[in-house]
Amino acid sequence: MKKKKKNFISLLIVLAVIISIAAFGYSAIDSKLSKLNTTKISKDPSNLGIDTEKFHSDNASTIKENYVNILLLGVDSIDKSNGTARADSNIILTLDRSHKKIKLTSLMRDMLMNNVGKKSQDKLTHAYAYGGPELSLKVINENLNMNMQNFIKVDFRSFYKIIDTLGGVNVNVKSNEIASLNKYIKEVAVSEKKTPTYLTKAGMQKLNGIQALAYCRIRYVGNGDFERTERQREVLTAIFSKMSSMNISEASNLLDTILPNVETSLSKRDILSYASYVFINNIRTIEQFRLPESKPGYSTDKMINGVFYLDWDREGNIKDLHQFIFEGELN
Template identity: 75%
Template sequence: MRKRRIFISILVVLAVIITIAVSGYLTINSKLSKLKTTKISQSPSSLGINTEKFNTNDINNVEENYINILLLGVDKLNETNDTGRADSNIILTLDKVHKKIKLTSLMRDMLMNNVGSKAQDKLTHAYAYGGPELSLKVVNDNLQMNMKDFVKVDFVSFYKIVDAIGGVDLNVADSEIASINKYIKEVAVVEKKTPFYLTKGGMQKLNGMQALAYCRIRSVGNGDFERTQRQRAVLIEIFNKISSMNLSQISNMLDTVLPYVETSLSKKAILSYTSYALINNIKTVEQLRLPEDKTGYSTNRIIHGVFYLDWNREGNIADLHQFIFEGDLK
């Protein structure tokens, strides 16, 4: 299991987990009201959950001991009728048995079955066709998972988060400048803000738009794979900044961040999961990316002129279940 794709959505979710843990209950309960809460179906069939595989009466208490939530990062910059696509799909697992947090990144171009009205399509399109509920159903159905909740953010959320913590320090390559400035301009036009372009490479502090542009680079280096390295670098910097904040700064950050987060989780669930992680001092974070890099685990395919990432179902699903449930899912 290799450290791979960490998408924009996890930046928000883990920030929320960390900051909730260090503030008072009444303050947090009040701040959680700023979240946009969206109710979705809890019917297993509507969410693509195999009830024979995930039986609430199982002896290992899988449903209780392994909390799985789908994190969605949507490529949408403004309030239009366009739903946007979920370029970021991550399974967040709170493993109560082994006291860990696990992150499983799913590549956006994975070829999935039964995506809305289509027999097959890219994972990223599930959100465009049916929002978070269809994204949950597609991931559950194709990967034999049991998720019932989601957390979603978009590009605007991301850059505002970075600004809220005072920017991030990153080492920018000279070859990345042109692409970064192109994306800065795109966001600035939509947001009707003055763009601040980069003029040189090297270690420097990036503001929210600049950091977002840095994360979006695909044309420099090794495409999507190198882009994930940039996203991890930003993630680490965000954690470093949050860990050095005092309670007043954290409170102000939550006021900025939470209005841009949408979730199906209840306040009770958020507080329960967060307090569990705090009380048990959970600091271990493990990561996996699907499809894996193993020989035969993925294949590039062109269908009607469109690129898809096909994948070995049996091998990838077996490894995913072992990573998340560590043998407890029978």
């Protein structure tokens, strides 16, 4: 089980910081949440690709109450080689009230999906480019038989600003990663009109925001996207280590950095409700999953018209996904 991807770290911080300042007072949090960019999407389940028969059965209300599923989107606003930003990070965030834990399911960006906009098949990452968050929700719901009705989206710029607000993070950089890392440092710095600060050595060292972002973007060193997810875990651990020592004032300032860069379909009431539930129940367990799985036969590299796709076994992956998220409660 592995998690993915670059902006998933930023998205978790949004939730964690809101929880950490819950005692700060409703009015203060409500004021800060007003800085969110709210986007309305369809509330019609059929427009979001939800199987109404499956999720409107006798136990549907129990499933909806016990397992809140939200799509987290990390959008690559720096690399627009195809002219449109793509969602390179697609993660299902599950608030499991039945077992009092949080679950994260990462979906590989190159997964071959059916009915992606006007195309009968295409990569998952392209769904956002074709139709924004609503199409991303629809494609994932249809292909994975899920019931998500809301999303949270951040881009790269919020990520590196968060790291800088934290004062950097300590990361163990391998010698074979330096050349690729410096390439991405230059790319991000140029995009942000900043002077790049390159790394000159391997080993444990403090990375600033742009350097940490570049580290998370390394893709062609080691085992490709799969190893990139391992880098995310290392950065995530470093971030939460620093956050654990933050006081209320520091956490409040971090929200000021994050929230203007977040777009969501969730209402302030929903956000406060979910964050309060996590805080009141002292939920600290975070379980992780990834699709496609690493089981033999569960994924296959596929070339279509010279383009790489990650094909996957529908039956096995979906069965295991539903078991991970709903733990046998979804019929």
